[in-house]
């Protein structure tokens with residue numbers, strides 16, 4: 088086999104890798120050509136330096152969608168390989184299958200589901216609470232670029248010596264000591280470390296924003312539920328992602344510095360499982376709580392009714408947040424901790440079904456007696472409810488310890504978590520994009536195409552994942568690349584693959600819809616195209632860059648609806664523009680992220696001169712940032728009378 | 740009316756935001772340290788051919804650096820108080836003392852690591868040693884980071900005196916520095932005291 092040496096590894100010149108390199112080159116060349124031909128470099132550079140929450144939110148959505156296509160491509164390879172018994176699709180058997188399956192899972196969780204929601208939060212949360220921007224706009228930009236940089240690391244691994252192949256959970260000892268592709272494992276550890284740091288900073292940013300930057304009168308109990316869902320999700324991020332950070336740090340030490348934290352003999356493989364799932368279980372709530380809130384907002388808008396049981400919705404969110412830190416061992420029932428431990432964690436897991444059930448009933452009661460309309464955003468919301476209920480029911484099934492000994496590591500589980508992650512997060516993201524599209528771009532997406540998109544997606548989705556439950560019950564383990572004709576699994580697998588193609592077509596249709604609507608829809612959606620109720624619909628579409636000259640004064644949970652009822656055309660606004668700091672655009676976040684990318688690259692290939700150089704640049708730029716901070720911010724708004732403010736007294 | 744005014748003044752001030760941000764950062768960092776301490780506790784018996792905690796660690800040499808690090812919280816507090824009274828030169832004085840304590844601590848830790856390495860007790864010897872180095876080293880990295888930060892603070896104070904950015908910088912750094920100290924209390928107790936007494 089031909090291969091070229093690359094640092095401490097080798098790049099095999101086989102068809103799939105060559106294909107990858109060629110397509111990366113072609114895409115890169117096409118992008119450069121397009122940017123030069125249309126003279127868009129300047130605009131690109133402006134966007135890269137922006138600290139504006141709306142633009143950053145749109146970039147999050149766009150980038151996560153690109154990763155979604157990549158993760159989706161991996162899923163198609165997986166489904167093609169599994170379509171027939173004993174199939175040999177291209178190279179995707181054995182090791183290569185594991186690489187596809189691992190990249191699919193890792194990409195989908197960390198670079199699709201999580202950032203899609205962070206994107207929606209960036210777009211909507213400040214508009215929903217009347218904040219001028221996030222509390223730390225510079226940090227927001229940095230978070231975004233760290234996410235890009237981590238995603239890039241995971242994505243180039245296939246081209247540079249092989250992807251991680253120890254599954255998205257990266258269990259040891261498989262993931263260490265040369266049992267699987269070491270370069271890939273390093274890419275996993277470093278990519279997640281870099282992206283994870285960015286995600287934690289996002290969490291800090293959103294908590295401070297929501298706690299400190301609400302418009303006057305916007306009390307906690309007046310916040311829209313999407314903001315509530317986002318708040319509890321970022322609290323989870325804040326407390327869960329550091330555990331992942333510690334875990335991948337130790338994983339990196341095991342693989343690069345020959346320690347044995349997780350080694351089979353002297354180390355402790357279960358330690359990894361604990362650290363991973365202390366992060367991992369909250370993560371699944373991180374990617375679902377914001378969409379819970381989003382669906383509440385959408386269902387209320389299109390039912391023309393306030394959310395039913397607002398307070399119980401908030402309490403349910405808080406309960407889920409609290410409980411989600413006490414259930415992680417349900418991923419480890421088969422480890423053998425014994426009946427008592429398993430029973431405790433089984434019960435805490437089932438408890439989560441209670442607040443979740445409350446939410447489901449509240450959505451139904453919100454619709455009851457309402458004047459319901461069904462634009463695409465609402466279709467996705469209504470489609471979500473039964474889908475998520477199925478995922479929730481199978482969730483309670485796998486929480487029953489004795490039964491879980493059967494379900495564990497079978498396709499039943501794969502079916503279960505796709506019902507909640509695709510049925511919840513991805514459908515939620517689609518709903519959110521249809522809903523807030525005018526706030527981002529000023530036009531609505533085409534509803535007819537949207538309808539087709541929804542129905543094909545829903546049908547494709549159930550065709551793909553419903554059969555997986557039965558595959559699992561019939562004994563098909565997850566993470567295997569084939570099965571035998573006599574296993575009786577062909578029919579189910581074949582249906583699943585057909586479903587996957589329908590879903591893929593549906594996603595492409597969605598992309599087409601964006602392009603089509605961009606060209607045909609009138610750019611005059613207006614500030615309030617859906618007859619909305621909450622604050623974000625009081626400002627123009629697309630949201631002007633100077634969002635609130637004077638902050639709105641809120642005196643109701645549904646300020647817009649309330650003013651409509653009172654026959655008023657506008658809200659009340661504060662008397663003057665209060666004094667606040669504004670952050671200018673900055674190229675430093677891009678540079679810091681690039682430097683960290685270099686550092687991570689050095690660690691992956693164990694070339695420490697590169698790693699140290701990258702870290703040195705990173706810290707150098709941070710110092711530079713500190714020294715130039717004063718030049719990059721500006722006070723704006725009215726000065727208060729007693730001379731406080733810039734250069735004034737140091738007493739707050 | 741008067742009340743409304745003062746509320747908006749506080750809003751225009753970014754210091755409380757920075758402090759809240761720093762508190763949240765500390766929450767995240769606490770999780771990291773909890774995980775590393777847990778790792779230390781579960782790895783502490785896995786010594787292979789290397790030394791165990793009682794053989795490796797001695798209490799007396801670490802006492803003075805620990806004392807200095809803990810006092811640096813106090814000296815920093817004095818610096819902050821001087822800043823409040825707009826006494827910049829005294830602020831800088833106390834901050835320099837804080838910095839020098841941190842540097843002595845750091846110097847000792849580097850010396851300690853080198854001594855162990857000389858005896859062949861390296862990271863890859865055993866999971867116990869690895870967890871010791873990673874836990875104590877991560878804390879040391881925080882002290883180093885804080886020291887560079889203090890250097891920068893001194894520079895800011897020297898060049899710009901009492902502008903609002905310096906005040907918020909000092910306040911945010913204070914939280915960080917006290918946190919680094921508190922972590923050391925835990926490491927000192929769990930690793931050095933219990934370790935040297937042969938508890939593991």
Ligand code: HEM
Pocket residue numbers: 159162163165166188189191192193195196199200253254255256501505508509512513551564565566567568587590
């Ligand atoms: C687009 C349609 C999708 C299809 C056809 C699909 C298909 C699959 C299949 C067949 C597997 C099992 C691979 C194996 O066990 O060997 C899998 C695993 C997985 N999928 Fe998907 N998936 C899709 C979308 C998603 C999305 C949107 C997410 C998350 C938001 C996701 C997250 C995962 C995860 C975490 C795994 C586990 C990977 C592992 O075991 O390490 N998938 N997917």
Ligand SMILES: [Cu+2]
Pocket residue numbers: 367368371414415417418
């Ligand atoms: Cu879980």
